[in-house]
Amino acid sequence: MRRTIGFIVAAIGILAYATLLLVGVPSLQLDDLELPVEHPSNDEQVNRGREIYIQSGCIYCHTQQPRDVNFGPDQERNWGRFSIPADYVGDRPHLLGTMRTGPDLHNIAARQPSEDWHLIHLYQPRAVLPNSVMPSYQYLFTHVNEVPLGSKEVNVPKNWLPEGAKVIATQEALDLVAYLKSLDHTYSVEQDSSQMP
């Protein structure tokens, strides 16, 4: 091959073709999707919590994409129905994840609706799940001697606390829990929608 220009054009052409297939056409196909009416709408606090979820790197260990029964027993594990593209309309960045060091969180709100549980779990995962390898996100909490009026005390078991200390949740922790409590996609969808061509 002696012609440099021809070579460059061919190299770009091949990648452009792949991009058309893998990026262009799916865009067209997924363009007219709408969020299902039952999808919970995100308020300000949930959106802030979503930012904390991103910052804390939750996606490195948690997916948000339960699979169909043909791919794995996700439903038997109580992680909810298979997800469909419409569940994610408007999500940027996407938080599908690719790793299950921890469980799938697409329907964590339905599974675990308790705000207190989430706060304790974030402060010290091993206080509620002894086997957990999740880091304790204590930077989202403050240690105090007396709980100030209007702040949220977290009822962490004594043996996980420094002597005499009490734990209160920062706004970030409450936001993150608000986001986790918004993750409920248990509304029913037509079976057909999983069979996207």
Add this chain to the structure above:
Amino acid sequence: MLPIAAVLLAVVFLVSILALLVLIWSISSGQFSMGPGNSSVIFHRDEAGKVEDPASTHRKRDQLQQLLVGSSRYTTPQPPPEEDDPNSRRQSDESTARATRYLLGSACFWLVLGSFFGLAASLKFNFPDWLNQDYEFTFGVFRSLHLNLVIYGWVSMAGMGVCLWLIPRLLKTTLGSDRFALMGGHLWNAGLVLGSLGLFAGKSDGIEWLEFPWKTDLLFAFGGALIGLPILSAIKRRKVKHLYVSVWYIGAAFVWFPFLFIVANLPIYDGVQHAIVNWWYAHNVLGLWITPFGLAAAYYFIPKVIGKPIHSYQLSLLGFWALALFYSQVGLHHLIGGPVPTWLVSLSIVSSVMMIVPVVAVAINHHKTMWGHFAALRLSPTLLFVVSGAIMYTLVSLQGSLQSLRAVNTVTHFTHATVAHAHLGVYGFASFVLFGSIYFIFPRLSGRNWISQRLISLHYALSLIGILLYGGVFFYGGVIQGMQMQDASVPFSQIVADTKPYLWVRTVAGALMTLGHLVFVGHIWWVWYAPKSKRSFVPIAKEEVAR
């Protein structure tokens, strides 16, 4: 929905037929029949049939020469007819010395830093309550810093440095001015520094492989283009009639990267579409940016060290185009079983399997060239690293094709096996080839020899044991994890508990590799700052540099 799929199938079918016709045409019209002669374009007149490894010692080089020239398999390559100035190689090397030194030096810095963040991230699984009071020290920060620093800091900068150094040698010309390359290097480093600060400040874009804030990403796009410019201009001013296959890989990589990087950073995607673009990008940056660097270096250093052209040159060109065609479409196998259109996943699985074609083409070339010469590995550090990397490339690529098959993927998906696979590729293949290349290049850049062959061997041993533990034992742990996840009767908390020993294996593997990097970079440091008497204990003669 259906019409789109139908139109698409027709398009894919037509393009495939067209590609087949082009292939048949190019074979019948003699485009491929360039003969092995063209592959000796990498040799200068008096290099034909001479071994070269500046990383080795005089005594070992003599043994290597004897071993290879004494061998009956050995044939003296014919230097191509356009060979001219015997001084040109020295001029080539000198024209890139400053910029290469800058890029490789930066890469080494990021390698050490990136390794420590990786090790710390791994330790956080073993000690989940370690460093949990400040955001800057959380897992999310360490994990994203590790990925971005080793990919954009270490592999990219080392790859660009090695390729920048190869280009004038391969084209028998000089770089012209190294100003653009240096400027590009500065911008690239600025991107890494600002990007890292952004991550510390919690400004992650939240997309795997593209965590750096998009504003700092602009610096990479410009920096990469600035480094690519002198390379493309050197190709224009080439003094060889034929472009060696390494030039193809390097030239294409610098064309592909901006394309990928810009399309992936466009702020127009959301939801599932964003996930699709994410994995299209993440896999392409491996296949069309990092892999070309590794292959370009391996295609140069293996034949150069043993002084013998590669086995089948035509095959290498076929391998190049097949890589471009198939690798660009494999990314979506990361979303098998996810909420994405089925046809898209199928397309990626087919392409992943078709990757066997370029991989086997490269494997035949690398391994057949080395065949019968494996004894040479103990005489040449460059060869040892590069050939290990090439073997790892074959293994990890075939593993990747297998892992994309649905039956295998349902097990390995979402597990540590995927992480182990990624490390086999980026570390076992790309980093090993780059280590070998730097061992070759550094004495030529600095005019100084490596001080200790033992330190080189130590680095090799640490890195090899590290990656074998990571890609072997930790991978096995991931497969166990995947099989348990497929079995609903095993509670999830049990699966987590069972991964713990393997997470320790990963930490040990990471510690070994990090230690290896300290040995490697420390050695470079020592050579560079040692008093003259020490570092030149086996001096490289000026004439040898000129050869």
